[in-house]
Amino acid sequence: MSIDKELLAILCCPETKQAVSLAEESLIQKLNATAARGELKNAGKHPVSGELDGGLIRSDRKILYPIRDHIPVMLIEEGIPLDQID
16 A cells, blocks of 8 residues: 555644554554454444555554545544554
8 A cells, every 4th residue: 555645744643633654564454354353443432344455553653544445534533543453
C-alpha cells in the first residue's frame, strides 16, 4: 500500500493532531488476522469488518486509522486502538 507523500504530509490524527505515517505491512496482517477472528474493535467499540488495505499509524503508535479502497478513514470513532494486538 502506498499513499501520496503530499497527502500524507498534511494528514494528522483528528483527535490529538499528532502526525501519522504509513503502517508496516506486518502490522496490517496482524490486524486483519485479529479482525477475521472477530476480536478487533474500533474506537467506537464496533467490530472491525472486512480486510484493511493499509493504515495510518499515529506517531505515539496507539491508534491506527484504516485505509479502505485506497482512502484513509480519518474519523476518531474509526481509529483502531493498537493495544488489542500482541
